[in-house]
Amino acid sequence: MTAPHRNPLAVAGLARGRLLFASLCAGLAAIAAIGLLGVSGWFLTGAAMAGAGGTVAVAAFNYLIPSALIRLLAIVRTLARYGERLLSHKVALESMADLRGSLFDRLAAQDSRHAQDSSPGEASNRLIDDVAALEDLVIREPACHAALVSAAVGLAAACLAGIPALIWLGAMLGMLPALFGRVSLALTRKPADAAAEALGNLRRHYIELAASRAEIAAYGLADEALAELEPIADRLDNARARLFRAEALQGGLLTLYGAAAMAGILLLAQASAPIVALAMLATASAVEAMGGFARSLLRRASLDAGLRRLAVLSALDPTLAQPETAKNAAVVTLGGRQFAPGARIALTGPSGAGKTRVLLALAGMQEPTVPLAVDGEPVDQCPARRLEGQFALSPQDAPMLIGTVADNLRLARKGLTEAEMWHALTVAQLRERIAGSELGLDTPLGEAGGTLSGGERKRLSLARALLAGRPWLLLDEPSEGLDAKTEAALVKSLDSWLRETGTGLILVSHRRAPLALCDAEVEIASLA
Numbered sequence: 113m114t115a116p117h118r119n120p121l122a123v124a125g126l127a128r129g130r131l132l133f134a135s136l137c138a139g140l141a142a143i144a145a146i147g148l149l150g151v152s153g154w155f156l157t158g159a160a161m162a163g164a165g166g167t168v169a170v171a172a173f174n175y176l177i178p179s180a181l182i183r184l185l186a187i188v189r190t191l192a193r194y195g196e197r198l199l200s201h202k203v204a205l206e207s208m209a210d211l212r213g214s215l216f217d218r219l220a221a222q223d224s225r226h227a228q229d230s231s232p233g234e235a236s237n238r239l240i241d242d243v244a245a246l247e248d249l250v251i252r253e254p255a256c257h258a259a260l261v262s263a264a265v266g267l268a269a270a271c272l273a274g275i276p277a278l279i280w281l282g283a284m285l286g287m288l289p290a291l292f293g294r295v296s297l298a299l300t301r302k303p304a305d306a307a308a309e310a311l312g313n314l315r316r317h318y319i320e321l322a323a324s325r326a327e328i329a330a331y332g333l334a335d336e337a338l339a340e341l342e343p344i345a346d347r348l349d350n351a352r353a354r355l356f357r358a359e360a361l362q363g364g365l366l367t368l369y370g371a372a373a374m375a376g377i378l379l380l381a382q383a384s385a386p387i388v389a390l391a392m393l394a395t396a397s398a399v400e401a402m403g404g405f406a407r408s409l410l411r412r413a414s415l416d417a418g419l420r421r422l423a424v425l426s427a428l429d430p431t432l433a434q435p436e437t438a439k440n441a442a443v444v445t446l447g448g449r450q451f452a453p454g455a456r457i458a459l460t461g462p463s464g465a466g467k468t469r470v471l472l473a474l475a476g477m478q479e480p481t482v483p484l485a486v487d488g489e490p491v492d493q494c495p496a497r498r499l500e501g502q503f504a505l506s507p508q509d510a511p512m513l514i515g516t517v518a519d520n521l522r523l524a525r526k527g528l529t530e531a532e533m534w535h536a537l538t539v540a541q542l543r544e545r546i547a548g549s550e551l552g553l554d555t556p557l558g559e560a561g562g563t564l565s566g567g568e569r570k571r572l573s574l575a576r577a578l579l580a581g582r583p584w585l586l587l588d589e590p591s592e593g594l595d596a597k598t599e600a601a602l603v604k605s606l607d608s609w610l611r612e613t614g615t616g617l618i619l620v621s622h623r624r625a626p627l628a629l630c631d632a633e634v635e636i637a638s639l640a
Contacts, residue, residue, distance in 0.1 A: 130207070131253055134199035138258035141192035146265045146397045148185040151178055153389035161385060196254050204250040212243055215425045246422060259405035266398025273391040274382030281395055284373040288402045292369070296362055303354035310348035317341055326566075362403075370399040441583030441616065442502050445485035446470070447639035451632065453583055456610065456617040458627050461636030467620040468508060470636070471586045474618065475505040482639035504580035508588040508620075510573030512564075517546055518553040520572060524579035536575035539609045541602045542568060567593030571602070578609065584616040591626050599625050 155178040263285050270281040321328065321337050328337050374392045381388040441453030451457055459467045466481055473480035473491055476499035484491040486502060504524075513520050521533045533553060537543040545568060549555040557564065564572065574590055590606075591599040603625050610617055610629065619630055627633075 130203045134254040135257040137192045137195035138254035139261040142258040142262040144185045144189035146394045149393040150390040153393040154386040157389040158386040200251045200254050204247045208247045259401040262398045262401035266394045269391045269394035272387050276380040277377045280376040299358035303351050307351035314344045366403040370396050373399050442487045454614050454616050456630040457632045458619050458630035465636045475503050503584045504577040504582035505586040506574045506577040510569050517555045524576045536578045539605045540571040540575040542571040586618050588620045
């Protein structure tokens with residue numbers, strides 16, 4: 113990977129010009145802040161000296177102009193900081209929203225059988241943690257520019273105190289990024305890495321447990337789930353505590369460094385006391401700004417792995433190929449047996465034998481563990497889009513889209529009409545339930561199907577598979593969670609639909625009633 117790809121702005125696809133005005137505001141704020149400190153120091157020192165000089169000196173001291181300048185600089189600093197925050201956050205939020213959408217498109221376009229880190233936890237880490245870190249760097253980018261401006265203004269102020277003071281401050285500011293960067297690296301790298309790793313592990317475990325929350329609640333396993341998360345959360349808390357202590361120590365060291373720089377200015381200055389006060393306060397501000405610059409460089413280096421992960425995703429092909437329209441229904445080979453289009457096959461065998469894995473392999477979602485072929489071509493060599501054009505899957509754990517019933521059905525294919533949706537719901541024995549809702553097809557579904565029961569979600573998933581219009585239908589426990597009456601009606605309507613359409617069926621079911629749909633049986637053990 114080349115270095116430019118790890119540049120935060122390049123990874124975000126963000127042109128530097130979009131941050132130009134934010135950087136200008138940040139630079140103006142830096143100038144105003146140092147000017148405010150410097151003029152205040154000069155003014156206070158000058159006023160003190162005038163007061164010590166007696167009535168004549170006080171009368172001669174012009175306090176109106178510096179007072180007005182101090183007020184002006186305070187206003188400019190406030191407005192410039194507001195502009196910098198507003199513009200940098202606006203650019204960061206907009207660009208990160210575009211980036212997340214772009215990365216999601218790239219992930220969605222990949223063949224899940226071969227894509228790396230395609231689990232929900234890993235995808236979450238990339239789309240949340242890595243992008244959030246990148247967002248933070250983008251927001252800090254104008255502040256880095258402002259730090260350089262602060263250093264230049266500080267040097268200009270030191271110049272007023274004489275060449276020795278200028279050389280001293282130049283040396284202190286020049287050494288600060290490298291020196292402070294090394295100290296920061298030694299203090300924060302390990303706790304920062306530990307915190308990032310613990311946060312990723314916590315999110316992955318939480319996502320896995322959240323997917324099984326219904327079962328956890330039903331079997332009273334909440335305490336066990338919390339106990340599983342607790343040590344990971346403790347590791348995260350401990351790592352963050354070490355990181356906060358390290359950052360506090362950094363702040364203390366930076367304060368001491370700034371004090372040393374100011375002491376050098378005081379000892380080496382060759383100017384009047386007000387000018388020396390101006391130079392010292394400008395030095396303090398410049399050192400603080402350069403400390404932030406060093407921390408930003410360190411943060412960028414510490415997030416290099418995350419930036420590389422984002423760069424890898426950015427390089428993926430975002431083209432989402434549509435499923436190949438099947439001109440002819442394929443001949444399916446299971447083990448050594450061939451099945452012509454329209455065949456109805458029941459996969460049988462004990463739980464855990466791999467029946468679901470066969471369905472997922474035919475659907476192009478996982479690699480096969482037994483010999484499978486489509487039109488004589490091994491499934492693992494078939495493009496996923498070709499398999500999707502042949503097979504429509506209604507899985508055992510039916511995923512639902514947060515939206516409406518119609519939104520979930522439209523995932524099947526483009527151009528669906530309401531009449532087609534109602535017909536599919538009728539076959540799936542769900543029409544009465546949806547029609548009874550006030551909003552009908554526009555009934556909203558929340559996370560995991562919202563108010564729909566497990567059996568209703570299964571039937572909605574089945575209706576979606578029917579609407580896909582593929583030559584083969586893959587059903588995994590289609591009647592699970594149904595009462596005997598509804599199950600019998602579903603089997604009867606499916607039988608009629610299969611006859612009318614000539615669709616082939618590959619079925620997995622531990623219940624006897626759906627097996628009546630099939631005219632062939634394949635023992636999963638015979639495929640090995």
